[in-house]
Ligand code: ADP
């Protein structure tokens with residue numbers, strides 16, 4: 517039996533700010549249970565879902581030396597859907613109303629977490645063959661392991677995998693501050709180690725010191741080797757491309773299942789989706805206070821409101837789209853204030869056409885996925901993207917830009933061959949987005965049968981975790997045999 521420990525800063529159902537939590541909370545359940553014992557270690561945030569707090573059992577405590585500081589770490593344990601979760605407790609670091617705070621706080625918080633992960637191992641009755649780290653917040657795990665812990669008996673032979681979910685976030689901070697926080701020796705903070713552009717870079721640390729690096733789609737694995745996608749680390753990614761693997765994400769097909777989803781108004785499957793979606797549309801449009809017309813094209817978005825997701829392009833085309841096309845739009849999201857304000861402004865300007873819910877709501881997200889005809893995701897870059905996978909599972913046709921995982925998962929509709937799963941455009945330009953939306957809307961109104969066939973094909977696609985879990989298993993085997 518191989519033992520794998522996922523280390524991550526968020527995981528469903530305990531805490532989620534984005535797709536990372538979906539991955540770390542669902543992938544562990546898909547490994548072959550007779551060969552892999554996969555567990556998860558994460559912070560115990562004060563703001564975690566309170567429903568799960570009562571179920572946590574205290575397991576042990578110890579102290580973590582962070583340079584001259586000595587910090588308490590408690591470990592709580594719980595099971596969820598057959599997977600063991602360890603939650604690291606420290607009320608100084610993990611208090612607050614959200615998991616992430618200012619970067620200067622987070623670099624110390626996640627240095628603590630990464631060290632606590634390693635310090636916890638002798639107490640867990642679980643000595644992993646592989647620690648699988650996710651994103652910059654756990655980038656120091658491989659660094660600490662290879663430098664401070666590698667020579668200690670207990671830690672010899674432990675391998676690390678580092679998964680990049682988003683190259684944009686690297687955890688970059690002042691060198692001397694990070695030296696002070698981590699207590700790592702000076703030679704770590706050079707160009708061969710975790711120094712980058714004169715700063716300490718946690719993501720770079722993960723990439724340099726891990727035994728293997730993965731990212732969440734094949735196309736993104738290529739894009740990060742280029743100046744356009746590398747966020748300054750393209751040279752590094754190119755140099756170590758022989759140990760970088762692109763493994764596409766899946767989604768939890770039990771959680772996102774229109775036939776059983778407890779959040780949606782009307783269940784449906786591939787046979788009755790047109791009627792089922794119509795009912796969901798009527799109910800949700802009513803809830804949002806838009807005029808109800810089941811024949812109007814309903815376009816949805818569920819997204820973090822950041823530049824990554826293409827909101828500046830949307831800003832440029834919304835007036836034109838709402839004035840000239842027969843369309844209603846529902847948006848669920850939260851993020852940068854300028855985008856939140858922009859959409860509130862548009863909903864005041866077009867009260868019969870557009871509604872926005874600023875905030876985070878699992879229930880509303882499921883309802884938007886189920887109710888809409890089209891789902892918009894014109895990302896500037898997208899390592900994988902789960903929203904388009906979820907929307908396809910609900911028979912909601914994605915309209916995307918061909919980047920990263922969007923390119924790998926949404927095959928463009930071909931009117932002549934009657935193939936494809938959605939609509940896409942190549943260049944990050946407002947005119948291309950508008951033209952693609954118009955084309956999609958045209959197909960919806962003029963060729964409804966074709967549209968329904970696209971939706972039906974989407975519902976039949978298989979983006980469950982099984983194939984991707986196989987690829988991770990292969991990688992784990994390669995590292996441990
Ligand atoms: P990212 O991780 O870059 O935000 P993904 O597409 O990988 O993008 O994953 C986003 C996840 O977060 C999806 O599960 C999506 O439904 C969810 N999500 C995003 N915004 C919200 C919101 N405001 N309310 C509920 N769920 C949201």
Ligand code: GLC
Pocket residue numbers: 534535536539681682732765898899900901902921
């Ligand atoms: C990141 C990326 C997103 C990806 C998710 C899970 O948040 O932005 O594209 O799907 O991680 O891997």
